[in-house]
Amino acid sequence: MTTLVLGAGVIGVTSAYYLARAGHKVVVIDRQPGPALETSFANGGQISASHTEPWASPSNVPNIIKWLGRDDAPLKFRLKADPALWSWCIRFIANCTKGRADINTERMLRLALYSRDLLADLRHDTGIEYDQLSTGILHIYRDKKALAAARERMILMNDLGLDRTLLDVESCQALEPALKTAAQNGLISGGIFTPGDESGDAHTFTTALAGMAEKMGVQFRYNCRINDLVVKDGRVKAAQTNQGDFDATSCVVALGSYSPLLLKPLGISLPVYPAKGYSVTLDVGDSPDAPFVSLIQDELKLVYSRLGGRLRIAGTAEIAGYDTQVDDQRARQILKAALTLFPDSPRTESGEFWAGLRPKTPDSVPIIGKTTIENLHLNTGHGTLGWTMACGSAKVLADLVSGNEPEISLDGLGINRFGK
Ligand SMILES: Cc1cc2nc3c(=O)[nH]c(=O)nc-3n(C[C@H](O)[C@H](O)[C@H](O)COP(=O)(O)OP(=O)(O)OC[C@H]3O[C@@H](n4cnc5c(N)ncnc54)[C@H](O)[C@@H]3O)c2cc1C
Incomplete structure (x- = not known):
């Protein structure tokens, strides 16, 4: 009676942990030599229920048009002859109405809030450490019009159960003193603060949780490439890998x-497409000139998280296929933006550049739950918010595999919303 979990990123490892807690015998398979070595490796570090704004929204359409062809665009489409990309784009456009964006916000927020609570419980139960800070997330704006538009979204999110407050420049500065110079330089007109949001290192977390899962009996098979699934009589029988076949219940x-x-090859067409993003990690020690409160610079789509003695800055998106090469120029744009906002921060030459592929659905909502193959479940497509939604998605998944009723509604989270 083995549950195979394919993938040891933050989503696979949290799934394995909650499945093991529910009493399942679990084997996790990954092609990498350890957990969280692909997209979960150096992300923005935010647990941000306040960031549950779908990319597909009417307010983003003029931005995307404005950014077309610009090398420094926060969101860049490199269109090419790939049917999966075109069908993804058509679905993305269909989600760009206000009605769809509101529905998708509610779905993302439902899962993000549930997940945030479960992460706090997990911390309490296990004592897991991952450079976490529970000091909230502050969204900052330079342009007053952008702040006014964000206020509208704040009202919608507050109606849906999030606790967010509008702050003037002085209050932003009081909350995060490292913003003082940016405020003096006119880079901030105000902000929105979400006290319940958090930050922490997803790679450290996933590695520690994998260790705990292993002690609970979960087996990890690394350096193991999955080539195929063997399906017979409407059920997955095994995963075929370079280390042989693994039987699956x-x-x-x-x-x-x-x-x-x-x-x-199983006839399941999953609308998940890679959206490449970058991060830069700087050694800042205990400098008060780099921020401690996690930040989102909304107009540039950049996030900042203090991870112990490091500052992680992440953002930008390229819809361009499966390329994970680090484009130095693109990473340096992030570094430049960070040093403009925090000119007094330590300027180490040792910034680490990284790129990863967000698994993005066209509506920004992950895909969790059953498929047409009876014993095959999905926990994928978390896009910008996989770290934020990991614990909630994993618990829902473990409940489904165990035949229990999940604690939140699954309405709009399954693959059936795409007519599959
Ligand atoms: C720049 C950037 C910033 C981000 N910032 C944040 C943030 O601040 N907050 C947040 O919540 N989220 C953030 N995210 C998103 C988050 O990192 C992702 O949603 C999350 O890491 C996805 O996790 P995953 O486990 O689904 O995928 P992955 O971490 O990619 O895991 C998938 C695993 O599957 C394995 N695999 C794939 N194919 C095979 C195969 N054939 N055989 C064997 N193994 C295979 C891979 O080796 C990998 O380990 C960010 C992402 C990026 C790129």
Whole structure:
């Protein structure tokens, strides 16, 4: 009676942990030599229920048009002859109405709030450490019009159960003194603060949780490439890998951006496409000139998290296929923006540049739950917010595999919303 979890990113490892807690025998398979070495490695570090704004929204349409062809655009489409990309784009456009954006916000927020609570419980139960800070997240704005538009979204989110407050420049500065110079330089007109949001290192967390899962009996098979799933009589029988076949009683696909590639031969077309993003990590020690409160510079789509003695800055998105090469110029744009906002921060030359592929659905809502193959489950497509939604998605998944009723509604979270 083995549940195979395919993928040892933050989603696969949290799935394995909650499945083990529910009493399942679990085997996790990943091609990397350890957990969280792909997209979950150096992300923005935010647990941000306040960031549950779908990319597909009427307010983003003029931005995307304005950014077309610009090398420094926060969101860049490199259109090419890839049917998966075109069908993803058509669905993305269909989600760009206010009605759809509101529905998608509610779905993301439902899961993010549930997940945030579960992460706090997990911390309490296990004592897990991952450079976490529970000091909230502050969204900052330079342009007053952008702040006014953000206020509208704040009202919607507050109506849906999030606790967010509008702050003037002085209050932003009081909350995060490292913003003083930026405020003096006219880079901030105000902000929105979400006290319940958090930050922390997703790679450290996933590695520590994998260690705890292992002690609970979960087996991890690393350096193990999954080539195919063997399906007989409408059920997954085994995963075929370069280390042989692994038998499955049930199977969870948590392969991030690569999930659709494994499922396509089974006739399951998963609308998940990679959205490449970058991060820069700086050694800042205990400097008070770099921020401690996690920040989102909304107009530039950049996030900042203090991870112990490091400052992680992450953002930008390129819809351009499966390329994970670090484009130095693109990473340096992030560094430049950070040093403009925090000119007094330590300027180490040792900034670490990284790129990863967000597994993005066209509506920004992940895909969790059953498929047409009875014992095959999905936990993928978390896009910008996989770290934020990991614990909630994993608990829902473990409940489904165990035959229990999940604690939140699954309305709009399954693959059936795409007519599959
Ligand atoms: C720049 C950037 C900033 C981000 N910032 C944040 C943030 O601040 N907060 C937040 O919540 N989220 C953030 N995210 C998103 C978050 O990192 C992702 O949603 C999350 O890491 C996805 O996790 P995953 O486990 O689904 O995918 P992954 O971490 O990619 O895991 C998938 C695993 O599957 C394995 N795999 C794939 N194919 C195969 C195969 N054939 N055989 C064997 N193994 C295979 C891979 O090795 C990998 O380990 C950010 C992402 C990026 C790129």
